[in-house]
Amino acid sequence: MNFKLSEEQEMLKKTASDFLEKECPESFVREMEEDDDGYSPEVWLKIADLGWLGLVYPEEYGGTGGSFLDMAVLYEEMGRAMFPSPHLSTVVLCGLTILNAGSHEWKADLLPKIAKGDVIISLALTEPESSWNGRSWDPEGITVRATAAKDNYIIDGTKLFVHDAHIAGYLLCVTRTESGTRPEDGITLFLVDAKSPGVKCTLLETTAGDKQNEVIFDKVKVPKENMVGKLNGGWAPLARVLQQGAVLLCAEMVGAGQRILELTTDYAKTRIQFDMPIGINQYVQEHCVNLLSEVEGARWLTYQAAWKISEGLPCDYEVAMAKAWASDGHERACWYAHQVHAGVGYAIDAGLLPLYSRRGKTLKYYLGDTLHHLRKVAEQMDEWPSPQKTKGKPLGIWNIPEDKQVPVWQPWRERYDKIEKRKEERRKRKI
Amino acid sequence: MEFGFTEEQEKLRKELRDFYVNELPEDYTPHITPVSEKLQSFYRQLQKKAGEKGYLTPGWPAEYGGKDLGSIEQGIAAEEQGNMGVVWPGTLAYRFLGPGLVMFGTEEQKKEFLPAIARGEQVWFEAFTEPEAGTDEANQRTWAVEDGDDYIVNGQKTFISGGYEPDWLVTEVRTADTTPKHRGLSLLMIKADSPGITIRPLPTMGFGIQNDIFYDNVRVPKKNMLGQLNRGFYHVMQIFDFERSGTEAPAHAKRSLHEFVQFCKEEQRNGRPLFDDPEVREKLAWMAVECEVWRLISWHAQWWHSERKQLGPKPYDLSGFFSKKFTTRHAEMRAEIMGTYGQLRKGSKHAKVVGHSVDVERAWQSSRSLHAAGTLEVNKIVLATRGLGLPRIPAKFNKEIMAAIQERKE
Numbered sequence: 001m002n003f004k005l006s007e008e009q010e011m012l013k014k015t016a017s018d019f020l021e022k023e024c025p026e027s028f029v030r031e032m033e034e035d036d037d038g039y040s041p042e043v044w045l046k047i048a049d050l051g052w053l054g055l056v057y058p059e060e061y062g063g064t065g066g067s068f069l070d071m072a073v074l075y076e077e078m079g080r081a082m083f084p085s086p087h088l089s090t091v092v093l094c095g096l097t098i099l100n101a102g103s104h105e106w107k108a109d110l111l112p113k114i115a116k117g118d119v120i121i122s123l124a125l126t127e128p129e130s131s132w133n134g135r136s137w138d139p140e141g142i143t144v145r146a147t148a149a150k151d152n153y154i155i156d157g158t159k160l161f162v163h164d165a166h167i168a169g170y171l172l173c174v175t176r177t178e179s180g181t182r183p184e185d186g187i188t189l190f191l192v193d194a195k196s197p198g199v200k201c202t203l204l205e206t207t208a209g210d211k212q213n214e215v216i217f218d219k220v221k222v223p224k225e226n227m228v229g230k231l232n233g234g235w236a237p238l239a240r241v242l243q244q245g246a247v248l249l250c251a252e253m254v255g256a257g258q259r260i261l262e263l264t265t266d267y268a269k270t271r272i273q274f275d276m277p278i279g280i281n282q283y284v285q286e287h288c289v290n291l292l293s294e295v296e297g298a299r300w301l302t303y304q305a306a307w308k309i310s311e312g313l314p315c316d317y318e319v320a321m322a323k324a325w326a327s328d329g330h331e332r333a334c335w336y337a338h339q340v341h342a343g344v345g346y347a348i349d350a351g352l353l354p355l356y357s358r359r360g361k362t363l364k365y366y367l368g369d370t371l372h373h374l375r376k377v378a379e380q381m382d383e384w385p386s387p388q389k390t391k392g393k394p395l396g397i398w399n400i401p402e403d404k405q406v407p408v409w410q411p412w413r414e415r416y417d418k419i420e421k422r423k424e425e426r427r428k429r430k431i
Numbered sequence: 432m433e434f435g436f437t438e439e440q441e442k443l444r445k446e447l448r449d450f451y452v453n454e455l456p457e458d459y460t461p462h463i464t465p466v467s468e469k470l471q472s473f474y475r476q477l478q479k480k481a482g483e484k485g486y487l488t489p490g491w492p493a494e495y496g497g498k499d500l501g502s503i504e505q506g507i508a509a510e511e512q513g514n515m516g517v518v519w520p521g522t523l524a525y526r527f528l529g530p531g532l533v534m535f536g537t538e539e540q541k542k543e544f545l546p547a548i549a550r551g552e553q554v555w556f557e558a559f560t561e562p563e564a565g566t567d568e569a570n571q572r573t574w575a576v577e578d579g580d581d582y583i584v585n586g587q588k589t590f591i592s593g594g595y596e597p598d599w600l601v602t603e604v605r606t607a608d609t610t611p612k613h614r615g616l617s618l619l620m621i622k623a624d625s626p627g628i629t630i631r632p633l634p635t636m637g638f639g640i641q642n643d644i645f646y647d648n649v650r651v652p653k654k655n656m657l658g659q660l661n662r663g664f665y666h667v668m669q670i671f672d673f674e675r676s677g678t679e680a681p682a683h684a685k686r687s688l689h690e691f692v693q694f695c696k697e698e699q700r701n702g703r704p705l706f707d708d709p710e711v712r713e714k715l716a717w718m719a720v721e722c723e724v725w726r727l728i729s730w731h732a733q734w735w736h737s738e739r740k741q742l743g744p745k746p747y748d749l750s751g752f753f754s755k756k757f758t759t760r761h762a763e764m765r766a767e768i769m770g771t772y773g774q775l776r777k778g779s780k781h782a783k784v785v786g787h788s789v790d791v792e793r794a795w796q797s798s799r800s801l802h803a804a805g806t807l808e809v810n811k812i813v814l815a816t817r818g819l820g821l822p823r824i825p826a827k828f829n830k831e832i833m834a835a836i837q838e839r840k841e
Contacts, residue, residue, distance in 0.1 A: 001503055001728055001733070001734045002435065003735075004432065004738075064742075093796070140563060169677035188554050247724060266822065279821040280822045282811075285811065285812065285816070285819075286815070287813035288821060290746075292749070292751060293749055296749055297728065297753075304727060307434045310542040311435075318723075321719070324720050325724060345483065365436075372714040374713050376714070377719055378712040381692055381715060382706075384692060387686065388448075390457055391453055391455075391457055392453060392459070393456055394456050395457040395458065397467065397469050398456070398459055398463060400778070401777045402463070405467035406466075408466070408593065409594065409596045411631055412640070415632045415634075
C-alpha cells in the first residue's frame with residue numbers, strides 16, 4: 001500500500017497545473033463556452049508539444065509510453081482547471097480504441113497525427129432511444145446499422161450526445177452489423193471521414209455549454225478498410241476504453257471537487273454575516289465536511305481503479321465503483337458548495353461555482369451514471385463465491401441470543417438472576 | 432502508488448486467514464456479544480493462541496511482543512480479525528491503549544504491560560466518559576488527589592465498554608482545577624480489583640456490553656500514571672484517533688455484506704432469488720461501493736501512520752466519519768431488504784438470517800447510537816475545525832451564551 005505519487009508524477013502534476021493556470025484561467029473557460037468550436041487550436045498544439053496528446057501511446061506511434069496512472073494525474077489537473085478540449089474523445093476514447101483494435105496501417109497513420117495535434121476524432125456511440133435511465137452505455141443501445149455493399153458499408157441512423165463531433169476530422173462510429181445472441185455480439189466500429197456525404201452534425205444546447213452533437217448518418221458510405229477491429233467484434237476493445245474513459249472522468253471530478261472544496265472553505269472563512277465568518281456555524285461546517293468526504297472517497301476509488309488499469313489487472317469492479325460513487329458524489333459536492341455560497345454561487349458571472357456545477361452534469365452522465373455503474377457492481381457481485389466457511393470443531397453455542405445466555409461476569413450475573421427471579425415471580429402470581 | 436500488498440504481506444494475510452478458518456468452530460457466528468462462560472472462555476483461549484503466534488500485534492517491536500513488522504502488517508492483522516468478526520477480550524488493550532502506551536508510556540510501563548497485552552492475556556477498559564463528560568470530554572469530575580506516593584480517586588464513569596471481567600481500567604481523572612478545563616486532566620492505570628471500585632451493568636441497544644464504574648477512595652500508585660501529569664486530555668485524543676481509524680471495521684462490514692449477499696442469493700421470493708430483484712441489487716451494490724470507500728480511507732490512515740515521520744501528523748481522518756455514516760446506512764438498508772422479517776430477534780420463530788450472517792435485527796438496534804470516540808456530529812466538527820481550518824466558537828463565549836439563555840427564561 002502506498003498512496004503517494006511518484007516523483008515523475010508529481011512533476012507532471014506541477015507542470016500541468018502551472019500550464020493550465022496560465023493558459024486556462026476562468027476567462028478562457030468562459031470564452032470557450034461561448035465559442036462555436038469550444039476549444040482553442042493554439043492551446044491544443046501547445047499541449048501536443050507538452051506531450052499530453054501522446055502520453056500513453058507507444059513511442060513507435062509518436063507517444064511517450066506513459067502509464068495510465070500518469071494520465072489520471074493529468075486529468076485531475078484538467079478537471080481542476082475545467083480545461084475545455086477534445087482530449088478525451090480524441091486521445092482516449094478513439095485513440096486508445098484504434099491502438100487496441102486497429103490495423104497497423106491505421107495506427108501508423110492516425111496515432112502520430114493525434115499525438116501531434118493534427119487530427120481530432122469523435123466517438124459516435126450513444127443513441128436517442130437508449131439515452132435514459134443510465135442505459136446509453138450498454139451494448140443493447142446500439143441499433144445504428146452498417147450494411148455491407150460490395151467494398152463498402154452503408155451506415156444509417158442517428159447518434160446522440162456525440163462529444164466534439166462538430167470539430168472532428170473522423171467519427172469513430174459504433175454500429176450494429178448483426179443481431180447476435182448477446183447484445184455485445186454483432187457490433188462493429190468504423191472510422192468515418194466527417195466530411196463524407198450524408199453526415200449531418202447539429203450542436204446541442206447543454207447545461208454545461210460543452211459541445212455535444214446529434215450526428216445523423218444518412219446512408220453514409222464507408223470503405224471496408226475503415227473498419228476498426230474485427231467484424232462483429234467491436235464491443236470488447238471499445239468496452240475496455242470506455243472503462244478507461246470513465247476513470248479519467250472520475251479523475252476530472254476529483255480535481256474539480258478539490259477546487260470546489262477549497263473555494264467553499266475559503267468562502268466560509270471569509271464571508272462575514274452576523275459579525276462572524278459563516279464557517280463558524282455548524283450547519284455550514286457540515287456542508288464543508290460532507291463535501292470533503294465526497295471528494296476524498298472519489299479520490300481513492302479513482303486512483304485505485306487507475307492503478308489497476310496501469311498494472312493490467314482485472315478492474316471491472318473497481319472502475320464501476322469509482323464512477324458510481326463519483327457521479328453521485330460530485331453532484332452532491334457541488335450542491336453542498338452551492339448551499340454554502342448561497343446567492344453568490346448561483347450568479348453565473350460572479351464566480352467559478354456555476355461553471356463547475358454545470359460541467360458536473362456532463363461528467364455525471366458521460367460514460368455511465370451512478371445507476372449504470374451500480375448495475376455493473378451488482379454484476380460483479382453475481383460472481384462472488386460463497387464466503388469462506390470456518391472449519392473448527394462445532395461448539396453449538398453461537399445462536400443463543402445474549403439475553404438467554406447466563407453471564408459469567410459477576411455484575412452481569414447478578415442482573416441476570418434478578419430478571420429471572422422477577423419473571424418467575426410474575427409467572428407464579430398468574431397461577 | 433500501489434494499491435496491492437507485497438508477497439510477504441499476502442503470505443501473512445493467508446497465514447492469519449488459515450489460522451482463523453481452522454480455529455473458529457464451523458457453527459461460529461461473527462460478532463455475537465459473548466456473555467456465557469463457554470463463549471468467553473473460548474474467546475480467551477483463542478486470543479491467547481493468536482497472541483502466542485504474534486497475530487494480535489505483528490506491527491509492534493519484538494521486545495514488546497510484536498513481530499517487528501510495520502503499520503501495514505498491523506492493518507492486515509486487523510483486517511483479518513474484522514473479516515472474521517471475532518469479539519476479542521483484549522481489543523481495547525492492543526488496538527487503542529497499547530499503541531497509546533507505546534507513544535507516551537514510560538519504559539518501565541512498556542516492559543511491564545505491552546508483552547502481556549500482545550500475548551492476549553489481559554482485558555483493559557478505557558474509562559473516560561462520565562455522566563457530565565460525554566461529548567464534552569474535558570468536563571471530567573472524577574478527581575485524583577495526591578496522597579504521599581499515591582492518588583486517591585473518587586467519582587463515576589459511565590458507558591464504559593467491555594463484557595469480559597477487566598484487569599485494568601485506564602481512567603481519565605482530574606488532577607488540577609484549571610481554566611481551560613482540559614489542561615488539568617491525567618490518565619491513571621487502575622487495577623480493576625482495587626478496593627473501592629464497583630462495576631454495574633448498563634445494558635444498551637448496542638452489540639457491545641457497557642458498564643457504570645464507581646470509584647470510592649480508590650488508591651492508585653503514582654507510577655501508574657500513563658503519560659504526563661495534566662496532559663491526559665491530549666493523550667485521550669490520541670487514543671481516540673486510534674479508535675476512529677483502523678482497518679478492522681470496514682473489513683467486518685464487507686464480510687457482513689458478503690454473508691448477506693449470499694443469503695439474498697439463496698433466499699427465494701416468488702420462485703426467484705431475492706438477489707435478482709433490481710431494487711435489492713441496487714441497495715447491495717451501494718453497500719459494496721461504500722465498503723470499498725471505507726476500506727480505502729482506513730488504509731490511507733494506516734499508510735499515513737507508517738509514513739508519519741515523513742508526512743507529519745495527519746490533518747484529518749475520515750474513517751470515523753464513514754464508519755459512523757455507513758454503519759447506520761447499511762444496518763437500515765439490510766433491514767429494509769428484510770422488510771417486516773427485519774424486526775425478528777435472533778432465536779425467534781421465522782427469524783431469517785442465521786448462521787454466519789450478521790444479525791440484522793441486532794445490527795439495526797446497535798446502529799441507533801454511534802457515540803463511541805465521539806458522536807458523528809463531533810467527528811464532523813473535528814473534521815471542519817482541525818481538518819479544514821474553519822473557525823469554532825471560542826469557549827470564552829460559553830458563559831455569556833448561558834447567561835443570555837438564563838436571562839430570557841427569567
